Amino acid sequence: MTITRRHMLATAPLAAGIAALGLPGSAAAQAKFESIFMFVPAGPGGGWDGTGRAIEQAARAAGLVGNFQFENVGGAGGMVGLPRFVNQRRNQANALLVGGSVMVGAGITNKSPVTISSVQPVARLTEEAGVIVVPGNSDLKSWADLAARFRANPGAVAVGGGSAGGTDHIALGLILKALGRNPREASYVAFAGGGPANAAILGGQVGAGISGYSEFAEQIKAGRMRALATTGEKRIPGTDIPTLKELGVDVTAANWRGVFCGPGLNAAQRQALIDFMTAVHATPQWKEILTTRAWDDAFLTGDAFGTYLRQDITATEGVLKDLGLA
Amino acid sequence: MDTLAALAGGFATALTPTHLMFAFIGCFLGTAVGVLPGIGPALTVALLLPITFQVPATSAFILFAGVYYGAMYGGSTTSILLNTPGESATIITALEGHKMARAGRAGPALATAAIGSFVAGTIATGALTFAAPVVVELALKLGPAEYFSLMVVAFVAVSAVLGASALRGLACLFLGLLLGIVGVDLQTGQPRFTFGMIEFLDGIEVTIVAVGLFAVAETLHLATRRKHGEDEIIPLQGSLWLSREDWARSWKPWLRGAFLGFPFGAIPAGGSELPTFLSYYMEKKLSKNPAEFGHGAIEGVAGPEAANNASAAGVLMPMLTLGLPTSVTAAIMLSAFQSYGIQPGPMLFVTQGDLVWGLIASLYVGNVMLLVLNLPLVGLWVKILKIPTPQLYAGILVFATIGAYGVSNSVVDLLVMYAVGIVGLFMKRYDFPVAPAVIGMILGPLAEQAFRQALTISQGDPFTFITRPISASFLVVALLLAVGPKLWNAYAASRARA
Numbered sequence: 001m002t003i004t005r006r007h008m009l010a011t012a013p014l015a016a017g018i019a020a021l022g023l024p025g026s027a028a029a030q031a032k033f034e035s036i037f038m039f040v041p042a043g044p045g046g047g048w049d050g051t052g053r054a055i056e057q058a059a060r061a062a063g064l065v066g067n068f069q070f071e072n073v074g075g076a077g078g079m080v081g082l083p084r085f086v087n088q089r090r091n092q093a094n095a096l097l098v099g100g101s102v103m104v105g106a107g108i109t110n111k112s113p114v115t116i117s118s119v120q121p122v123a124r125l126t127e128e129a130g131v132i133v134v135p136g137n138s139d140l141k142s143w144a145d146l147a148a149r150f151r152a153n154p155g156a157v158a159v160g161g162g163s164a165g166g167t168d169h170i171a172l173g174l175i176l177k178a179l180g181r182n183p184r185e186a187s188y189v190a191f192a193g194g195g196p197a198n199a200a201i202l203g204g205q206v207g208a209g210i211s212g213y214s215e216f217a218e219q220i221k222a223g224r225m226r227a228l229a230t231t232g233e234k235r236i237p238g239t240d241i242p243t244l245k246e247l248g249v250d251v252t253a254a255n256w257r258g259v260f261c262g263p264g265l266n267a268a269q270r271q272a273l274i275d276f277m278t279a280v281h282a283t284p285q286w287k288e289i290l291t292t293r294a295w296d297d298a299f300l301t302g303d304a305f306g307t308y309l310r311q312d313i314t315a316t317e318g319v320l321k322d323l324g325l326a
Numbered sequence: 327m328d329t330l331a332a333l334a335g336g337f338a339t340a341l342t343p344t345h346l347m348f349a350f351i352g353c354f355l356g357t358a359v360g361v362l363p364g365i366g367p368a369l370t371v372a373l374l375l376p377i378t379f380q381v382p383a384t385s386a387f388i389l390f391a392g393v394y395y396g397a398m399y400g401g402s403t404t405s406i407l408l409n410t411p412g413e414s415a416t417i418i419t420a421l422e423g424h425k426m427a428r429a430g431r432a433g434p435a436l437a438t439a440a441i442g443s444f445v446a447g448t449i450a451t452g453a454l455t456f457a458a459p460v461v462v463e464l465a466l467k468l469g470p471a472e473y474f475s476l477m478v479v480a481f482v483a484v485s486a487v488l489g490a491s492a493l494r495g496l497a498c499l500f501l502g503l504l505l506g507i508v509g510v511d512l513q514t515g516q517p518r519f520t521f522g523m524i525e526f527l528d529g530i531e532v533t534i535v536a537v538g539l540f541a542v543a544e545t546l547h548l549a550t551r552r553k554h555g556e557d558e559i560i561p562l563q564g565s566l567w568l569s570r571e572d573w574a575r576s577w578k579p580w581l582r583g584a585f586l587g588f589p590f591g592a593i594p595a596g597g598s599e600l601p602t603f604l605s606y607y608m609e610k611k612l613s614k615n616p617a618e619f620g621h622g623a624i625e626g627v628a629g630p631e632a633a634n635n636a637s638a639a640g641v642l643m644p645m646l647t648l649g650l651p652t653s654v655t656a657a658i659m660l661s662a663f664q665s666y667g668i669q670p671g672p673m674l675f676v677t678q679g680d681l682v683w684g685l686i687a688s689l690y691v692g693n694v695m696l697l698v699l700n701l702p703l704v705g706l707w708v709k710i711l712k713i714p715t716p717q718l719y720a721g722i723l724v725f726a727t728i729g730a731y732g733v734s735n736s737v738v739d740l741l742v743m744y745a746v747g748i749v750g751l752f753m754k755r756y757d758f759p760v761a762p763a764v765i766g767m768i769l770g771p772l773a774e775q776a777f778r779q780a781l782t783i784s785q786g787d788p789f790t791f792i793t794r795p796i797s798a799s800f801l802v803v804a805l806l807l808a809v810g811p812k813l814w815n816a817y818a819a820s821r822a823r824a
Binding site: 043046050053074075076079080083109110112156163164165166169187188189190191192195196198199200202203205206214217218219292293294323325 | 516661
């Protein structure tokens with residue numbers, strides 16, 4: 001009963017979980033934890049929460065973990081939960097924090113003293129490329145048509161997406177920059193959530209839309225939206241939508257999700273968590289979850305993930321400065 | 327006929343013992359969480375999400391739909407009895423419903439809410455069955471410009487609820503607008519009125535403010551007024567059941583509420599608050615005894631409650647037919663679909679016909695179940711009012727505090743609730759109406775976002791609101807609502823003189 005577990009959380013003594021840490025020497029062989037504490041800086045039901053619970057599902061099924069605890073503290077793109085994690089779980093060797101690109105942007109726009117750089121990267125797990133769509137009956141037939149409009153006057157095409165300064169807005173900013181325009185010239189219309197954004201695009205209220213592929217996937221398959229380009233490194237499996245790179249626009253942007261650990265952990269402790277995530281990633285259950293949820297595998301661990309993260313922070317900061325949000 | 331055959335197939339799915347059990351658990355849980363302020367259907371469905379790992383999709387969605395419908399029923403109970411709305415959609419119910427309870431008519435208030443919810447829920451589920459695709463296509467024609475004009479209609483209409491003094495009403499409306507604006511602005515990403523506090527970046531929850539203004543303020547007010555030694559127990563008058571007159575005064579508001587609520591639920595920016603406001607306004611205008619409004623008019627409970635439940639069915643329509651979630655609960659249900667690898671969208675009725683029709687049939691079943699569950703409980707609920715006032719209100723305060731904390735485990739929310747409660751105490755003491763503050767808080771930000779979205783789309787051209795025909799018609803309606811009655815009065819006066 002997952003619900004009771006959540007309630008137990010409040011009373012569970014903090015130290016109880018710490019016992020689980022494997023010995024540093026045998027870490028690679030023993031990726032098992034007696035208990036894992038998963039901190040989700042978002043409300044139940046969202047993408048981060050889903051990622052955390054998917055890890056639980058795979059780890060439990062493979063017997064990699066005995067006990068799994070969750071704490072959800074939502075708000076402000078993770079910026080309410082993050083400081084709490086950093087303060088309370090600084091040295092807790094079995095505590096993981098779910099996070100992602102949204103947290104990178106939120107830390108910059110909110111000028112938060114505690115940012116994603118305050119925690120240590122463990123593993124990047126999934127990513128989702130963005131997709132640029134137009135209504136099915138639009139006279140913009142291809143990316144070239146839309147790019148020409150953007151080059152002439154970015155303001156003339158209203159583009160709908162998620163909240164201002166969020167992942168979608170940043171991706172559009174990167175695109176305009178690559179096309180030689182100022183991101184601020186865009187007519188970006190922010191909608192609260194995928195539903196209203198979808199409705200505005202389907203109804204032709206806005207000229208184009210930009211968001212994660214899953215937000216628009218069904219409408220694209222049904223032919224009610226036309227996908228012009230994706231922002232990923234590679235094409236999205238099972239689709240024939242070209243990437244921006246193929247189309248000669250040097251932009252990649254993806255909404256990635258991963259897990260982090262507290263700043264107080266030493267290298268061996270961090271390595272134990274990396275091994276745990278590597279073991280979770282290798283389970284058939286995890287593969288199955290990736291397929292049913294249509295998540296793109298983007299597994300990257302430790303320092304390689306750290307390098308990627310730093311690049312992502314720099315690029316995001318650049319666009320947000322151009323947009324006047326940083 | 328295809329629809330009927332599919333629906334019959336759906337009933338075959340929904341009436342199996344397992345699914346009946348899931349529907350019952352859902353309805354029961356939903357009623358329970360609807361009663362608690364702060365813990366709404368969205369949070370409950372989110373907490374139940376892990377169940378999707380264990381049971382087949384149809385069972386899970388029957389459970390979720392039960393929770394969703396049940397919460398709409400349960401929310402009204404605390405609004406009426408304790409003046410503590412459990413859901414933002416039942417705030418309006420508290421206005422007249424609690425007055426009725428104070429006058430000893432809690433039984434009829436609860437009964438009209440339950441039966442009205444049943445009637446409207448069934449009508450709306452019927453509409454969902456037969457009209458879904460058409461209505462959704464129409465709803466897509468509405469863009470931000472139209473939403474803004476629709477909000478103008480709502481603002482003009484609800485300013486009639488402002489009460490005796492326009493100045494006091496406006497002061498409260500602006501207090502609500504101010505509270506609604508707190509947080510990161512959606513269009514620019516800039517924080518407003520957050521005073522550097524991270525907890526305010528996502529804005530202030532409406533139910534927190536409503537509970538502060540209604541429950542906390544009322545408790546404080548009572549505490550300041552009460553003299554030692556006397557216990558006032560609200561007397562129960564008349565029958566617990568609806569009298570012949572109650573029936574006569576309720577059935578039309580039920581129907582009107584249903585027809586108002588359903589389309590608002592279906593449009594992507596509709597929600598369930600707006601139709602409850604409009605229904606309240608409409609009933610006040612159409613009532614033969616408008617003077618009773620504000621003192622416990624049964625129409626003011628029957629209409630908004632019906633509208634509230636009908637909009638709940640409306641919300642499911644764009645979700646099932648287009649994959650567009652128009653409320654938080656719908657968005658979480660959508661993520662549940664995704665965890666099964668099912669994408670709601672235009673193809674859902676074709677690819678997952680059994681699931682969809684089973685779900686729709688279980689909505690009919692759930693409605694009946696909720697009526698059976700709620701009506702006998704009316705007698706039990708009203709007994710709460712027999713608790714002596716100090717104990718009752720102390721209980722309400724505890725209840726409200728737990729509920730408010732439950733929203734986001736945030737102490738800041740509690741402080742906001744008590745601060746608003748103290749403001750509410752002075753508003754009550756000096757006769758400032760509470761409703762405009764809540765209305766301003768809900769409608770203000772919606773109208774603002776729609777206004778700015780529309781202007782971005784039109785590249786700053788303000789005439790977009792009058793050059794788009796649907797938007798222009800809404801504005802004309804607003805204008806008629808504003809000046810129409812005055813013109814009519816002037817005309818009638820001149821006729822009388824002639």
